[in-house]
Structures are given as C-alpha cells and as structure tokens.
Amino acid sequence: MSAAETQNWFGHDVAPGESLSTELVVSESYSSRNVSIPVNIRRGLQPGPTVFVTAALHGDELNGTGAIRTMLSDKEWSLQSGTVLMIPVLNMLGFERHSRYLPDRRDLNRCFPGSASGSMASRLAKVIFESLIARCDFGIDLHTAAVRRTNFPNVRADLSHPDCRRMAEAFGSGIILHTKGPKGSLRREATRAGCPTIIVEGGEVWKVESSVVECMTRGIFNVLMELKMMSGEPDIPDTQATIRETKWIRAERGGFLAMHVSPGDSIVKGQAIATNSNLLAEDQNRLEAPFSGIIIGMTTLPAVQPGEPVVHIGRLSNPKSVRRHEKQVAGDEIQRTAHEHLATNIQVVEATVEEPRENAD
Numbered sequence: 336m337s338a339a340e341t342q343n344w345f346g347h348d349v350a351p352g353e354s355l356s357t358e359l360v361v362s363e364s365y366s367s368r369n370v371s372i373p374v375n376i377r378r379g380l381q382p383g384p385t386v387f388v389t390a391a392l393h394g395d396e397l398n399g400t401g402a403i404r405t406m407l408s409d410k411e412w413s414l415q416s417g418t419v420l421m422i423p424v425l426n427m428l429g430f431e432r433h434s435r436y437l438p439d440r441r442d443l444n445r446c447f448p449g450s451a452s453g454s455m456a457s458r459l460a461k462v463i464f465e466s467l468i469a470r471c472d473f474g475i476d477l478h479t480a481a482v483r484r485t486n487f488p489n490v491r492a493d494l495s496h497p498d499c500r501r502m503a504e505a506f507g508s509g510i511i512l513h514t515k516g517p518k519g520s521l522r523r524e525a526t527r528a529g530c531p532t533i534i535v536e537g538g539e540v541w542k543v544e545s546s547v548v549e550c551m552t553r554g555i556f557n558v559l560m561e562l563k564m565m566s567g568e569p570d571i572p573d574t575q576a577t578i579r580e581t582k583w584i585r586a587e588r589g590g591f592l593a594m595h596v597s598p599g600d601s602i603v604k605g606q607a608i609a610t611n612s613n614l615l616a617e618d619q620n621r622l623e624a625p626f627s628g629i630i631i632g633m634t635t636l637p638a639v640q641p642g643e644p645v646v647h648i649g650r651l652s653n654p655k656s657v658r659r660h661e662k663q664v665a666g667d668e669i670q671r672t673a674h675e676h677l678a679t680n681i682q683v684v685e686a687t688v689e690e691p692r693e694n695a696d
C-alpha cells in the first residue's frame with residue numbers, strides 16, 4: 336500500500352502519523368473577535384478515509400464533549416490509516432452560554448448545509464459544512480436528550496443507506512433507531528452530500544456522565560476498527576435492537592409522577608409506566624405502555640401538565656424480542672452499567688394499585 340500524503344487543514348500541514356490541535360475560524364463575535372472552534376486532527380501512516388467526530392452541536396449537550404476529551408487524553412490508541420477530526424464543541428456560541436441554541440435563538444442543527452448570504456446561523460453552518468464536513472467520508476455526531484430529559488444511549492441512522500447502517504451496527508450501542516433526521520440537521524445533510532453520518536444520543540444536558548461516555552468512546556473506536564483505521568476487534572453486543580417506530584407517552588393529567596420504569600428498561604404492552612397523582616399523593620391516573628419496547632428516553636422532571644412528554648418508547652415487535660433485548664443488555668457490561676447508572680437519578684417505585692384501564696376512543 337502506498338504511504339499517505341501530507342494534508343492541509345485550515346492552513347496547517349499535517350503529515351501521516353501526526354496529531355495537530357488547531358482552530359477553525361467560523362464567525363465573528365459582537366466584540367469583533369474571531370469565533371473559532373478547536374479541532375484535533377489525527378492521522379494514520381497509511382491512506383484511508385477521513386472521519387469527523389463532533390459534539391455540542393447543541394451547545395448544552397456535553398456528554399459527547401466528555402467522550403472526545405477522554406479520547407484526546409488517552410495515549411493508548413493510535414490510528415493505522417486515514418484521518419480523524421475530533422471537534423469537542425461544534426456550536427461554540429451556544430456552548431459559551433450553556434445553551435442549545437445560537438444567540439439569535441436559531442438551532443444550528445436545522446441550518447445545514449447553510450448559505451453564504453443567509454442568517455448568522457446559516458453562514459456559520461456553511462463554513463462548518465464546507466471546511467469540515469465536505470472533506471470527510473464518514474461522520475459521527477454526539478448528542479444528549481434535551482433539557483429535563485434523559486436518553487438511554489442509542490444510535491440513530493438512516494438504515495436505508497448501506498454505509499450509515501454499517502456504521503450504526505458497528506458502533507454497538509445495543510439500540511439502533513431508523514430515522515433520517517430533521518431537514519437541515521448535520522447528519523441528514525452530510526449523508527445527502529456524500530458523507531454518511533450517524534448520531535448518538537445519550538444522557539442529559541449540562542453533564543458528563545461516565546456510563547454514557549464509555550458507551551460513546553467504545554462505539555467510536557468500534558467504528559474506526561470497522562473502517563480498518565484502527566487495529567483490534569470491535570466490542571459489539573451479540574444482538575442489537577433495531578427500532579423503526581417510537582412514541583412519546585404524554586401525561587393525561589396535571590400532577591406529580593411516580594415512575595415505574597427507568598431509561599433502558601424493556602417493557603411489555605400494558606405495563607405500568609408511571610402513576611400521576613396530586614401533590615397529596617392521591618392517584619389521578621396511570622400511564623401504560625401502548626406496545627412492547629424499550630424506554631429510550633424519559634423526563635427527569637416529575638411535575639407535568641396534560642400533554643407533556645413522560646417516556647419515549649421504541650417499539651419491539653413482540654414480548655420475545657423484549658426478552659432477547661433484556662438478555663442482551665444484561666450480557667454487555669457497558670449497557671448494563673448505563674442501565675444501572677441512569678436509574679440512580681430517578682426514583683423508581685413499584686406500581687402497586689391495579690386500576691382499570693381508561694376507555695380509549
């Protein structure tokens with residue numbers, strides 16, 4: 336195999352085998368200074384694909400930042416071939432405000448591929464898209480749940496795209512959701528532009544959660560091994576659940592929730608999810624699972640009004656696949672740890688009182 340050639344990234348030559356930390360200027364601030372994002376470029380000795388790993392595209396979603404920083408301080412791994420771009424904070428303006436959004440209240444993850452003559456967000460998106468994304472062959476974008484919610488670690492990808500599917504399966508989170516992503520999102524537009532991209536969702540905003548970071552770093556290394564950029568055997572769970580339908584179960588009444596499930600739980604149709612009671616703990620109503628599946632996300636705020644989201648269920652076809660998934664999680668240390676760890680933030684109580692189901696119409 337011929338040796339890789341020197342590449343130029345943002346004005347710096349990066350030779351095969353080198354690692355360079357630098358910055359990409361993406362905009363200008365109110366104080367007329369440059370707004371830039373830090374990037375680490377790591378190269379293998381052999382030629383190979385270029386992969387981006389991004390975090391904090393929503394500026395308050397920091398588990399991915401923690402995962403990339405863990406990889407940056409880990410001296411134990413090296414690339415054999417290709418190039419990895421690690422970007423711990425993509426949305427610097429949001430990050431500086433501990434906010435999901437840009438200062439103009441736009442969601443950067445709805446602005447790709449961007450435009451040179453558009454809004455501030457749109458121009459920012461264009462610089463990122465052209466300077467970084469368009470030069471990559473594959474992408475992994477790391478997210479968390481939105482405020483007041485948490486997610487059990489899961490991968491989301493367009494499974495009709497063979498390379499997205501390949502990366503999603505190689506990542507090995509244990510749960511793969513088939514979705515193309517919203518219009519203007521980084522992964523949808525990157526995939527469309529020829530850079531197949533998956534996202535990973537795990538944990539809460541404003542935190543670096545160790546069990547989520549472990550799942551993310553394992554998955555990134557797994558993908559790099561799958562792409563033959565790193566040596567070693569990927570650590571992938573024996574079976575993984577593929578989810579094609581999800582549903583948010585919403586509160587029917589105002590009140591305070593006693594949760595009967597925690598993130599990552601497997602549930603069967605009709606199982607009690609939460610009991611909603613008034614502040615004196617008198618029952619208002621009980622929410623039940625409309626189908627069998629996995630709790631992929633849930634609220635962390637127990638006080639709800641009618642219509643507010645309580646749990647996000649990923650549908651599994653039948654109780655047999657629920658049992659298979661439960662066994663799979665129990666046999667995989669990283670998912671088992673995440674399952675135990677994420678439950679410690681939520682008071683989970685047994686559903687004791689049987690209530691007749693309300694008539695659905």
Ligand SMILES: [Zn+2]
Binds near residue numbers: 396
């Ligand atoms: Zn996000």
